[in-house]
Amino acid sequence: MTNLVHVGRALISVSDKTGLIDLARALAGRGIELISTGGTAAALRMAGLAVRDVAEVTGFPEMMDGRVKTLHPNVHGGLLALRDDDEHLVAMAAHGIEPIDLLVVNLYPFEATVARGADYETCIENIDIGGPAMIRAAAKNHRFVNVVTDPADYAGLLAELARNDGATGMAFRQKLALTAYARTATYDAAVSNWMAGALKESAPRRRAFGGELAQTLRYGENPHQAAAFYTDGSGRTGVATAKQWQGKELSYNNINDTDAAFELVAEFAGKAPACAIIKHANPCGVATGESLLEAYSRAHDCDRTSAFGGIVALNQELDAETAEKICEIFTEVVIAPGASDAARAVFAAKKNLRLLTTGGLPDAAARGLAFRQVAGGFLVQDRDAANVKRADLKLVTKRAPTDAEMADLLFAWTVAKHVKSNAIIYxxxxxxxxIGAGQMSRIDSTRIAARKSQDMAEVLGLSAPLTQGSVVASDAFFPFADGLIAAAEAGATAIIQPGGSMRDDEVIAAADAAGLAMVFTNQRHFRH
Known part of the structure; x- marks a missing residue:
């Protein structure tokens, strides 16, 4: 099998022109002939480089607004010809096809076009055709051809050429081919998923997902599991777009938990200062306040034990006073839209604490897809972007909630959306x-949440459980009255739940007997 292959001719056609001129100069400096198209050729000429137009290679001008320029045997033959096959060499000579040893192509910015909310026709025009065709051809023929699809690989290409006096090795070309096929696969996945959304097709016959490596991780959920973090190209604000100011590299569990925390606190965008503290993807405390300091302190007081070693998410810029308070206990990650210089200075003394800022909050109402692997396949669904307003609620008890209770009910329902089922939130x-999360029965979640409240009351030196005078949210209906009765015994005065149980009448009667107010949402928030 061929190992070293000398590079004599390169075809360059790029949308992202980052590093283009430096790469082209280095290639030309090695005597490599440059072939190019349209805007790329113009940029190279402006830099004083000699460039051969692809139209000269094909014998046809670029046409149809650039839709047709590289789809030609003189291009694809130059990429696909086997240099050690006599029949291929004879065909090349007979038809005037010259070999192309290096292809440098990055694709029309389809993902970025979709992310900025462009209309249907604009998105269609940003679907690259010639680029993927050339990339796949060059990658298939990697025994002889180098294919580079990302400016991040330019330095590696030049280093390989320098090591081998203008040639590349087989292992290097294989790696480039792998990257190339992954790029066209993720590109096509982005196009097909966008089109499914545009056509409102919730279950297309085939579904593909792709991503770009953001970070290799030390390990996965456990040390024996390999793991990596990929971005999906959507540009949605969150962990994937965050800047890490300090601290150790994020782990698999850090990323998972930080995402859960930030998605929860994003529900309070544009509202009062809010804080969510997460442990193992479940909130152990969520609160609003007059300030971030108050919000953090109140969230911490829900379950101080679980908050140790947790993830803190804030909906506003972190200030120094709140940073000082957070530093009183061990915290793995803090994520916020921003952080003041003074806050960053406070955290600088905590070398292992990771501080992430994002410049904004995720759009809690944004549509999108969520998927989960199962044996032999994967499940796909819309992300849970739903929520309820006061006008959506149905009063089912004799007593109506007070205004204060109603505000707390809506708050509790928002939190319930982010707690693992079965979920009960006081x-x-x-x-x-x-907070009671992830239990096999709803009554257990109800009792665990109440017991945690009692424990914290003792820590805080209070004579009554924190749940006294609280409201309760249940992510799904109470199948029996026992869970509701347990909540009333814990001191709850109002309930919000989806309703829909065969025993709703029994549950409503129990609420009336206990003097509770109860509203139905007609919407559940299972989270498994």
Whole structure:
């Protein structure tokens, strides 16, 4: 099998012109002939480089607004010809096809076009055709051809050429081919998923997902599991777009938990200062306040034990006073839209604490897809972007919630959306005071949340459980009255739940007997 292959001719056609001129100069300096198209050729000429137009190679001008320029045997033959096959060499000579040893192509910015909200026709015009065709051809023929699809690989290409006096090795070309096929695969996945959305096709016959490596991780959920972090190209604000100011490299679990925390606190965009503290993808405290300091302190007081070693997410710029408070206990990650210089100075003394800023909050109402692997396949669904307003609620009890209770009910329902099922959330005055998550029965979640509230009351030196005078949210209906009765016994005064149980009448009767107010959402928030 061929190992070293000398590079004598390169075809360059790029949308992203980052590093283009330096690359082309280095190639030309090695005597490599440059062939190019349209805007790329113009940029190279402006830099004083000799360039041969692809139209000269094909014998046809670029036409149809650039849709047709490289789809020609003189291009694809030059990429696909086997240099050690006599029949291929005879065909090349007979038809005037010259070999192309290096292809440098990056594609029309389709993902970026979609991300900025462009209309249908604009998105269509940003679907690259010739680029993927050339990339796939060059990658298939990697025994003889180098294919580079990312400016990040320019330095590696030049280093390889320098090591081998203008040639490249087989292992290097294989790696380039792998990257190339992954690029066309992710590109086509982006196009097909966008089109499925544009056509409102929720279950297309075939579904593909792709991503770009953002970070190799030390390991996955456990040390024996290999892992990596990929971005999906959507540009949605969050962990994937965050700047890390300090601290150790993020782990698999850090990224998962930080995402859960930031998605929750994003529900409070444009509202009062809010804080969510997450442990193992579940909130152990969520609160609003007059300031971030108050919001953090109230969230921390929901479950101080679980907050140790947790993830803190804030909906506003982190200030120094809040940073000082956070530093009183061990915290893995803090994520916020921003952080003041003074806050960063406070954290600088905590070398292992990771501080991330994003410049904004995720759009909690944004549509998108969520997927999960199962044996032999994967499940795909819309992300849970739903929520309810006061006008959506149905009063089912004799007593209506007070205004204060209603505000807490809506707060509790928002938090319930981000708690693993079965989820029970007690809230009082805009702060969680008990959270029960991930239990096999709803009554267990109800009791665990109440018990945690009792434990924290003792820590805080209070005579009554935090749940006294609280409201309760349940992510799904109460199948029996026992869970509701347990909540009432813990001191809850109002309930929000989806309704829809065969025993709704029994549950409503129990609420009336306990003097509770209860509203139905007609919407559930299972989170498994």
């Amino acid at each position: 809230v009082k005055d805009g702060a969680t005071v008990g």
